[in-house]
Amino acid sequence: MKKTNVITKNSELTRVLNTHLQGKINLARLKLISHFVIALCKVQTVTFEKLANAFDTESACESSLRRIQRFIANYSLDANLVARLVFNLLPKQGKLILSIDRTNWKFGQTNINIFMLDIVYKAVALRCYLLCLIKRETPIVNEERIDLINRFSCLFGKQVIESVVVDREFVGEQCLEFLNRENIRYYIRIRNNFKVFLTHKDKIIKASHLFTRFKTNGQLCYLSEENKIF
Secondary structure, eight states: OHHHHHHHHHHHHHHHHHHHHTTSSOHHHHHHHHHHHHHHHHHOOOOHHHHHHHOOSSSOHHHHHHHHHHHHHHOOOOHHHHHHHHHHTSSOOSSEEEEEEEEEEEETTEEEEEEEEEEEETTEEEEEEEEEESSTTOOOOHHHHHHHHHHHHHHHOGGGEEEEEEOGGGOOHHHHHHHHHTTOOEEEOOOTTOEEEETTTTEEEEGGGGGTTOOTTOOOOOOOSOOEEO
């Protein structure tokens, strides 16, 4: 009975993938992806040997391992296909919160630096686009941020974006000007020494000074016709 349930899950996932990817990936690869995803959920690791061992097929573990290795080494998934799959599986395709983030680590002598754009759904980030940078210390430039948002907008329309959330390392005048120009709402965590311009007082102050009278978890909203950030 357990084997039958697993086969049913594989078949159902393959059907869902085939429906949303509209025949852009052949059936053999879709079945492999289905086995891969279900194995990931079972063993909760990306180690190829453990994943291959968790495949519920009649094939030997060594055969499944070679299939995984060939797929990872030789096949490149279309980023827009992945983004469409994530988008189409959402219960609602509107008022979406997008998150921009980065992660970096070192694998041997190789620097891994990945820049990503996610859809936030029920406090979970669902990955849409990835951008691999060359060096660990490479700064995230404005063009890369703008490019990822533009790619999403071109595919699904700007009207589905409720807001964009980013961490303080992504603050940049060019990117903020782009978001303002496109009328996209954004939320950015800033440093306490970040300088802001108060139009009603015609002066520049540190952001921390705006919140000195508030306790932890207190809220304050400043609205003005013109926002200048330094």
